Every structure is written in C-alpha cells, then in structure tokens.
Amino acid sequence: MNLIREIWQSIVRRDPLSTDKGKSELVFLNVWLHIHPAKVKKENMKFRHTFYLGFITFFLFLILLTTGIALMVYYRPYPAQAYQDMKDLQFAVFMGTFLRNMHRWAAHGMVICVFLHMCRVFYTGSYKKPRQFNWVIGVLLLLLTLSLSFTGYLLPWDQLAYWAITVGTNIGSYAPLIGGQLRELLLGGHSVGEGALIRFYVLHVAVLPAAMILLTIVHFWRVRKDGGLSRPVWKLKGKKEELVVIGAPAVAVPMQASATSKDKTYGLMEVVSGKPIFETVTPEEEEDTVFSYPYAFVREAVVLMATVTTIMTMSLFLNAPLEELANPARTPNPAKAPWYFLGLQELVSHSAFLGGVVAPALMVLALLAIPYLDRNPSRRPGDRKLILWLFTIFVVANLALIIVGTFFRGPGWALVPPWVHVVGGAE
Amino acid sequence: MNRREFFKISWGTVGLAALVSGVGVSLAAVIRFLMPSVFYEPPQSFKIGEPGDFPFGPPTFLVDEKIFVFRDREKGFAVASAVCTHLGCTVAHFSSDQRFHCPCHGSVFAADGSVQHGPAPRALDWFEVTMARDGKLLVNKDKVVPPNYRLMV
Structure with missing residues (x-):
C-alpha cells in the first residue's frame, strides 16, 4: 500500500481537493491547468456575458485536430487518389463518413463561433485597454480559421474544390505587384493541378495548424495577463460617482464612496508586484470570487461535452457534401464557394480588384485597427452608441452579402430569388 | 570613444549585419525554393490535329487545352481561349446567341471575345x-493575336 501511495504522491503533489490549498495547487502545480487563475469571479463566468464562445471555438478546434489526424491516415494528396480516398472514406472505411462529417461540421461551426466571439468581444467593449493587442491576435486567428477552411476545401478534389481554388487563387493574382508570383507560389504551377493540391495539403495539415496553435497559446496567455475575462457590461459603474454625504445637510461635504476601495490594487492573480494594469477588485467583488476548481472547470467540461455532442449528433444525420470528381473542362453553373466565402464571391462578381482585394484588405485593416482608433475609454453601451451602430452595419452588410450570394444567385450568377425554380440552368 | 566602446560598437554592427543578411538570404532562398524550377505541365504550344478534323459551324471545344477552335468556310481557322479573364472559370459558347458565357460571375463575351457584360476586365484571348x-494545326498559347486573325487552309 505504501508503494501505491508513493507512486500517487510522485505524480500528484497537491494537498487534498477538500482544502482551499489543494484547490489552488491543483491549478498552479499543473502545467495544463495553470493557464486558469486559481480563483475566478462568478460574475465574469456568467453565460450571458460571454456565451462561452471562445471555449466553444477552442473545443471545435480540438475536434478538428483529432478528426483531422484520423482522416490523414486514409488520405493521399494526389489528384488521381484524393477523390478515390473520399469515396473510400464514404463507403469502405469504418466510421469514415462520420469522421469526415465531424471534421466538416466542426469547421463550419468554428467559422460561425469565431465570428460570434468577435462580435461578443466587440459589443462588450472587451478589446479596450489593456486588451487591445489580444484583439489583434484574435483577428489573426479569424484569418487563420478562414485560411484553414479554404485550404481544406481543395483536398477532396471534387468540382467544388477545384473551382473554389481556381477562383480563389485568381483573386490573389489581382493583388498589386506580387499578384502573379503569389498565385504561382500557391499553385506551384500555372493552373490548379497536382502541385497545387500538395501545397494546399501542406498548408492545411502543417503550416496553418502550427500557426493556429502558436497564436492560440498567445491569445490565452494574454487573456490572463490582461487581467482575466472582462467584467460584464452590467457590472460596470456609471460615469457619475455616487456621492456619500457626510455631516449635517447644512455643512455637508461630498465624499467619493469608492475612495477606500481604490487602495486595494490587486487583481485575480492574487499577488502581483507593481501596479496592476487591469480593473481592480473591490472588497464586495472579492466575495464574488470562487476557486476555479470546481466552479470554472465544471462549466468548461459541460461546454466541451455539449460541443462534442452537438457535432457528433449533426454528423450522424447530416452528411458532408461531396460533388463529382474535379473536371477542369466543365465549370459548374453556378459555381459557388462555401457559404462563408459567398459574401466575398458576391463582391468579386462586381469587380475582382475592388471586391476581391481592396474591400477585404480594408476590412481586415479596419478590424485590426479598431482597438487603437477607438479612443473612448468607456465600455458601457450607452457611451458607445456610434461605434456600436458602425459595427452592426459591418456585421449586417457581411451577412447580407452572404445571403445574396447563397440564396439569390442562380446560373450565370444572375439575380434569381430563391422561390423561383430555374429549370435546366444555362449550360 | 574609448577602445572598449569602439569594439563593442564594431562587433555589434558586424553581428547585426551578419544576422540580417543571414535571415534575408535564407528567406530569399526559401521563396526561391517554393518556386518550382521545372513545371510538369502541358506545353503552351501543341498540335490539335488535321484541319479536316474540325467541322464548319459551331466551334469545337478542346477539353484539356481549354480552347475553342472555330472553322469558317470563307475565313478559315481561329482559336479562342475558354478561360474567363475574370477569375479563370471555363466559359461556354452558346450557339443560340453566338456569345461566350461564364458560369462563375456572369461575364458575357461577344463573338469576337470582347466583354459585353459582367466583371471580366478584358476580352478573351485569341491564340x-x-x-x-x-x-x-499548331496552336501557340504564348502568342496572343488580334480577334480578326485567321488561318486560311
């Protein structure tokens, strides 16, 4: 028995979890858990503050990593074999369809959740000082998510894949000065062929995931270093300090009620040397803090299980589409990109340079610059009406372009309402 | 400046120059590495067959080469590119209206290849x-010719 205890104690050095010391040590003696604070504020963990969108995105990414590695076992990135391997996954490989479905639906889910997460951070003003740089990292993670989706699309080597990449890399060739070389670099040739397939495969399974993992680590690290989750908007104090009146009404002297609490300048990391750069904790808020174990971990586990269950359930009932084998001679009519690129395709259908290069570049630059251009220190929605309207217009415009591209474009990219059925599209 | 400072600055400059040039050369080498030296692609100049293989009337579409071969009794042979100048989709030739239609973003090209409608920035190429x-018949995709170019056989 002593040996068993010795083995256990060689692995786990913390005190029992029934003690506060044990609960703290569980977090900061463990290399994986210590990205969490030992204690969290209950208010900040409220579902209606973050909707747990960052967690969901991360869990979807974990699903993508695991299913992606599984799919690699049966996939060969050559034009002659790639589509064959898709058919093998569908009909011959045990659980092949299910794994491919999971990979596809998790990818779609990640695009949605990354976008919603960005909206949440914007609407709660959580990109403001000191979190400006983490917003920039977040925008880069959004771009990586879209790049991973795009490179993943070529791999099945079906009609959708082939034409999406043809159009996509041609958009790249409109980039000034480097356009032509950029396209050649991506394709490893002058047209979409085996050189392009292996390059997109390397990007999809090695280069982009590595970048994603590195930036995700920075993103999480900065959440902690910037003072943990932002405070819910409804907990923010108004601009006017509440005044406490001391003395008789005739000789009343106003005193700031918050004066005493400002003396206490430590954050959630308990003891930090120097003046903290983030929101300070008032005594009444400190009472709201609880140990991460079990409060935060249980909530994260529930979100993880809900995410996995949702993706698995979807994958049982909905199959990832697979079109016919890539045929360079016949462009499908209409040739549509996956839904999250249809807004871009709609822009491109008006002008390849303005819609495909200038507009997306400006959008990305605007997103990156938001935390540095928005000088308003207040996070309260009432103080930020204009910028909230501007961002809402940006979101609605993007959604509108996607909806038009998805539902209102028929053969020859003609404007066709979804309720009109086109018989035998112009071929 | 004393001797110690002098060496500190000189060695610092040399070290920095070595680092920058090393990284720069490596980066250039990596980009050059990614640019293939040999393309295993079909040649730009190729034979498409005897003149008699091509009928009069509607153009013949050659799938692998992505070209339309026109043959006219009076005017002779002409070869048009089937690659849309917008984003590289394959256009279709409609005999109903004698025009080229791109399925991707709705560009329409007239019989001479000029843009009539849609986002295409320039006319279809004639080879x-x-x-x-x-x-x-020998087609050379590297040589773009005016739309009125014809080969009489």
Whole structure:
C-alpha cells in the first residue's frame, strides 16, 4: 500500500481537493491547468456575458485536430487518389463518413463561433485597454480559421474544390505587384493541378495548424495577463460617482464612496508586484470570487461535452457534401464557394480588384485597427452608441452579402430569388 | 570613444549585419525554393490535329487545352481561349446567341471575345494557329493575336 501511495504522491503533489490549498495547487502545480487563475469571479463566468464562445471555438478546434489526424491516415494528396480516398472514406472505411462529417461540421461551426466571439468581444467593449493587442491576435486567428477552411476545401478534389481554388487563387493574382508570383507560389504551377493540391495539403495539415496553435497559446496567455475575462457590461459603474454625504445637510461635504476601495490594487492573480494594469477588485467583488476548481472547470467540461455532442449528433444525420470528381473542362453553373466565402464571391462578381482585394484588405485593416482608433475609454453601451451602430452595419452588410450570394444567385450568377425554380440552368 | 566602446560598437554592427543578411538570404532562398524550377505541365504550344478534323459551324471545344477552335468556310481557322479573364472559370459558347458565357460571375463575351457584360476586365484571348510541316494545326498559347486573325487552309 505504501508503494501505491508513493507512486500517487510522485505524480500528484497537491494537498487534498477538500482544502482551499489543494484547490489552488491543483491549478498552479499543473502545467495544463495553470493557464486558469486559481480563483475566478462568478460574475465574469456568467453565460450571458460571454456565451462561452471562445471555449466553444477552442473545443471545435480540438475536434478538428483529432478528426483531422484520423482522416490523414486514409488520405493521399494526389489528384488521381484524393477523390478515390473520399469515396473510400464514404463507403469502405469504418466510421469514415462520420469522421469526415465531424471534421466538416466542426469547421463550419468554428467559422460561425469565431465570428460570434468577435462580435461578443466587440459589443462588450472587451478589446479596450489593456486588451487591445489580444484583439489583434484574435483577428489573426479569424484569418487563420478562414485560411484553414479554404485550404481544406481543395483536398477532396471534387468540382467544388477545384473551382473554389481556381477562383480563389485568381483573386490573389489581382493583388498589386506580387499578384502573379503569389498565385504561382500557391499553385506551384500555372493552373490548379497536382502541385497545387500538395501545397494546399501542406498548408492545411502543417503550416496553418502550427500557426493556429502558436497564436492560440498567445491569445490565452494574454487573456490572463490582461487581467482575466472582462467584467460584464452590467457590472460596470456609471460615469457619475455616487456621492456619500457626510455631516449635517447644512455643512455637508461630498465624499467619493469608492475612495477606500481604490487602495486595494490587486487583481485575480492574487499577488502581483507593481501596479496592476487591469480593473481592480473591490472588497464586495472579492466575495464574488470562487476557486476555479470546481466552479470554472465544471462549466468548461459541460461546454466541451455539449460541443462534442452537438457535432457528433449533426454528423450522424447530416452528411458532408461531396460533388463529382474535379473536371477542369466543365465549370459548374453556378459555381459557388462555401457559404462563408459567398459574401466575398458576391463582391468579386462586381469587380475582382475592388471586391476581391481592396474591400477585404480594408476590412481586415479596419478590424485590426479598431482597438487603437477607438479612443473612448468607456465600455458601457450607452457611451458607445456610434461605434456600436458602425459595427452592426459591418456585421449586417457581411451577412447580407452572404445571403445574396447563397440564396439569390442562380446560373450565370444572375439575380434569381430563391422561390423561383430555374429549370435546366444555362449550360 | 574609448577602445572598449569602439569594439563593442564594431562587433555589434558586424553581428547585426551578419544576422540580417543571414535571415534575408535564407528567406530569399526559401521563396526561391517554393518556386518550382521545372513545371510538369502541358506545353503552351501543341498540335490539335488535321484541319479536316474540325467541322464548319459551331466551334469545337478542346477539353484539356481549354480552347475553342472555330472553322469558317470563307475565313478559315481561329482559336479562342475558354478561360474567363475574370477569375479563370471555363466559359461556354452558346450557339443560340453566338456569345461566350461564364458560369462563375456572369461575364458575357461577344463573338469576337470582347466583354459585353459582367466583371471580366478584358476580352478573351485569341491564340496564334499555324500549319505545322506535317500538315497539322499548331496552336501557340504564348502568342496572343488580334480577334480578326485567321488561318486560311
């Protein structure tokens, strides 16, 4: 028995979890858990503050990593074999369809959740000082998510894949000065062929995931270093300090009620040397803090299980589409990109340079610059009406372009309402 | 400046220059590495067959080469590119209206290849077609010719 205890104690050095010391040590003696604070504020963990969108995105990414590695076992990135391997996954490989479905639906889910997460951070003003740089990292993670989706699309080597990449890399060739070389670099040739397939495969399974993992680590690290989750908007104090009146009404002297609490300048990391750069904790808020174990971990586990269950359930009932084998001679009519690129395709259908290069570049630059251009220190929605309207217009415009591209474009990219059925599209 | 400072600055400059040039050269080498030296792609100049292989009337579409071969009784042979100048989709030739239609973003090209509608920035290319010594038609995609170019056989 002593040996068993010795083995256990060689692995786990913390005190029992029934003690506060044990609960703290569980977090900061463990290399994986210590990205969490030992204690969290209950208010900040409220579902209606973050909707747990960052967690969901991360869990979807974990699903993508695991299913992606599984799919690699049966996939060969050559034009002659790639589509064959898709058919093998569908009909011959045990659980092949299910794994491919999971990979596809998790990818779609990640695009949605990354976008919603960005909206949440914007609407709660959580990109403001000191979190400006983490917003920039977040925008880069959004771009990586879209790049991973795009490179993943070529791999099945079906009609959708082939034409999406043809159009996509041609958009790249409109980039000034480097356009032509950029396209050649991506394709490893002058047209979409085996050189392009292996390059997109390397990007999809090695280069982009590595970048994603590195930036995700920075993103999480900065959440902690910037003072943990932002405070819910409804907990923010108004601009006017509440005044406490001391003395008789005739000789009343106003005193700031918050004066005493400002003396206490430590954050959630308990003891930090120097003046903290983030929101300070008032005594009444400190009472709201609880140990991460079990409060935060249980909530994260529930979100993880809900995410996995949702993706698995979807994958049982909905199959990832697979079109016919890539045929360079016949462009499908209409040739549509996956839904999250249809807004871009709609822009491109008006002008390849303005819609495909200038507009997306400006959008990305605007997103990156938001935390540095928005000088308003207040996070309260009432103080930020204009910028909230501007961002809402940006979101609605993007959604509108996607909806038009998805539902209102028929053969020859003609404007066709979804309720009109086109018989035998112009071929 | 004393001797110690002098060496500190000189060695610092040399070290920095070495680092920057090393990284720069490596980066350039990596980009050059990614640019293939040899393309295993079909040649830009190729034979498409005897003149008699092509009918009069509607153009013949050659799938692998992505070209339309026109043959006219009076005017002779002409070869048009089937690659849309917008984003590289394959256009279709409609005999009903004698025009080229792109399925991706709705560009329409007239019979001479000029843009009539849609986002295409320029006209479809016409390629040089000549007669090879063995009597076969030779198309050269590297040589773009005006739309009125014809080969009489």
